[in-house]
Amino acid sequence: MQPQPCTGVLNHVQQSKTLAIRPFSRWAFLQAVFWVLGVGIVLSLWLRPTLGLHLLWDGLIPLAPLLLVVVPGLWRNVCPVSTMGMLPHRLGFSQQRAMSASQRLQFQWGGLALLFVLVPLRHALLDTQALASAVFLLLAAGFAFFLGRKWAWKSAWCAGLCPLRPVESLYGFRPAATFANAHCGSCGLCSTPCPDATFHASRPGLVPGGLQPGPRKWITGSFVGFIWGWFQVRDYVAFPLGEEAWAIYAWPWGGAVMSYGLLLLCERLLPKPVHPKLYRFWACAAVCCYYSYRLPALFGFGLYPGDGMLIDLSPYLPSWVVFLGVAALCSFLVWWMLLRIASPAAWMRRPPYALQVTATPNASK
Numbered sequence: 001m002q003p004q005p006c007t008g009v010l011n012h013v014q015q016s017k018t019l020a021i022r023p024f025s026r027w028a029f030l031q032a033v034f035w036v037l038g039v040g041i042v043l044s045l046w047l048r049p050t051l052g053l054h055l056l057w058d059g060l061i062p063l064a065p066l067l068l069v070v071v072p073g074l075w076r077n078v079c080p081v082s083t084m085g086m087l088p089h090r091l092g093f094s095q096q097r098a099m100s101a102s103q104r105l106q107f108q109w110g111g112l113a114l115l116f117v118l119v120p121l122r123h124a125l126l127d128t129q130a131l132a133s134a135v136f137l138l139l140a141a142g143f144a145f146f147l148g149r150k151w152a153w154k155s156a157w158c159a160g161l162c163p164l165r166p167v168e169s170l171y172g173f174r175p176a177a178t179f180a181n182a183h184c185g186s187c188g189l190c191s192t193p194c195p196d197a198t199f200h201a202s203r204p205g206l207v208p209g210g211l212q213p214g215p216r217k218w219i220t221g222s223f224v225g226f227i228w229g230w231f232q233v234r235d236y237v238a239f240p241l242g243e244e245a246w247a248i249y250a251w252p253w254g255g256a257v258m259s260y261g262l263l264l265l266c267e268r269l270l271p272k273p274v275h276p277k278l279y280r281f282w283a284c285a286a287v288c289c290y291y292s293y294r295l296p297a298l299f300g301f302g303l304y305p306g307d308g309m310l311i312d313l314s315p316y317l318p319s320w321v322v323f324l325g326v327a328a329l330c331s332f333l334v335w336w337m338l339l340r341i342a343s344p345a346a347w348m349r350r351p352p353y354a355l356q357v358t359a360t361p362n363a364s365k
């Protein structure tokens with residue numbers, strides 16, 4: 001019989017090393033493929049900078065929001081940085097320290113801070129400097145690996161400091177499918193609630209991924225304004241200084257504060273309890289705002305010609321065709337996130353519990 005989850009603070013997790021190395025599966029194959037793709041992107045950033053920048057920022061990243069809306073569990077199973085973070089656990093040399101609730105909250109705020117600092121940095125550095133992007137990817141992978149050596153399972157990176165996680169939590173409340181958890185293999189109760197197997201109801205108290213209330217409220221309210229502000233700034237080939245450097249942060253941060261304030265105002269004015277659709281609407285507005293700017297930019301119709309462009313179709317296509325594409329994609333997102341009747345589902349199934357899960361009060365110190 002499966003052991004029941006520990007309801008108290010889990011301070012230490014001991015895992016049999018035989019559980020750490022898991023048989024090769026289809027998921028392991030996919031993880032290996034995505035890991036090789038990640039290495040390929042880093043190499044191309046180094047050896048073929050223009051190609052690498054296009055692959056990363058104009059190929060992979062624009063697909064990410066859609067992926068997180070429809071199949072967030074798929075991405076979390078194959079993300080190469082997550083694979084690096086779980087490597088110490090899978091090879092049996094992670095210290096498997098458990099995280100207290102306050103540490104978890106600090107890590108989640110840390111992930112949000114990284115998101116809000118790094119994304120504007122794209123305009124100043126990452127979008128145009130391939131070497132900087134390569135270093136950024138290597139640092140993320142190295143940092144995830146370093147944290148995985150110390151902390152249990154996904155608690156430090158995938159459930160904590162990963163800057164993408166708040167966005168996964170915001171967008172992924174109506175997943176198309178629930179997958180097996182390909183990284184964990186067995187559950188050591190590293191986070192409560194589990195970042196992957198939490199039942200999603202998209203209410204402020206029950207957002208997917210188990211974000212704590214503070215980070216959850218901030219990402220929900222601020223992200224649409226943050227995205228809008230981000231697209232008001234152009235890319236700089238040389239690192240901007242002075243007013244321009246301020247602008248790359250002032251626009252997205254200013255937008256974030258405004259949309260967060262607007263959400264608070266709506267909460268105040270609407271009848272209590274506030275309907276969960278308000279929070280879903282804010283999430284849907286964020287992803288629609290993203291594609292309303294990003295799709296035209298990809299095909300040469302952006303606010304700043306050349307920025308974020310994959311292929312220039314502007315000489316061949318009337319602009320209304322691209323904007324029709326935006327309207328179609330946003331209609332799909334509105335239907336998926338707001339109108340569709342969907343059974344609540346988790347991103348992943350929780351695997352069987354690890355052999356030994358014991359509480360030792362001082363282990364997390």
Ligand code: SF4
Pocket residue numbers: 153154155181184186187188189190191192193194195196197350351
């Ligand atoms: S399945 Fe268990 S070990 Fe894996 S992330 Fe969830 S709580 Fe942590």
